[in-house]
């Protein structure tokens with residue numbers, strides 16, 4: 410297998426492992442450190458959005474910058490529907506990086522898409538393929554391919570291409586949903602300074618973003634005031650109405666569970682937080698919306 414293919418497969422394996430370790434998002438540090446290929450460093454990101462590490466000749470990653478607070482999120486147009494769009498570098502279609510991406514399209518070479526969700530953090534999608542090139546709009550169209558089940562065996566990069574238009578759109582759509590979920594998660598986690606609002610646990614990989622009004626509710630949108638940063642235990646307990654949070658931010662544990670006797674985890678993990686007050690963001694506009702909490706609290710009361 411040629412060096413280019415070997416480096417790409419090694420990069421996919423690296424991402425697989427790192428994503429498992431870090432729970433869905435990767436930091437700029439992890440990505441810029443990258444891995445080694447035959448003793449040579451292979452970073453996955455660099456200053457340009459279309460990035461080619463020194464060991465190979467064609468681009469390996471395409472990166473979108475995280476949105477800056479207060480500015481329009483740049484991916485509003487890039488992340489709608491079931492196709493990804495990626496802007497040219499600059500306005501010259503013949504710029505080396507744009508030419509490189511076009512060559513990956515022609516030769517069906519898989520790439521890695523890194524989507525900035527909040528400052529310093531990215532969600533990775535791979536393999537992706539450039540499938541369209543619109544010189545007038547200065548954008549490429551990018552589709553998600555097929556992730557191999559096992560990276561240890563012999564691989565052919567050609568197997569990763571999804572031939573069917575329907576399959577391709579489905580895979581891309583699923584990736585876009587995941588990008589939105591991770592973006593919500595990271596915005597909520599940052600607002601809560603990476604702590605569980607109930608127990609203050611401080612381990613990003615064990616923290617999740619709970620919806621106050623659930624996904625699917627007309628007002629259950631993925632915005633920070635409809636979110637709570639919770640550890641996995643408290644997220645599950647909140648979702649299943651084992652505990653509720655009143656509009657006064659007070660935690661209530663369901664009556665039948667308060668009366669149960671079931672060892673230290675129940676005592677310290679759940680019963681002990683009855684009556685505790687949520688730790689919420691300092692910035693007013695990021696705090697949980699009281700109306701959302703009140704509506705959700707009604708559901709909890711009904712479940713009790």
Ligand SMILES: [Zn+2]
Pocket residue numbers: 605606607608609610639640641642643
């Ligand atoms: Zn917790």
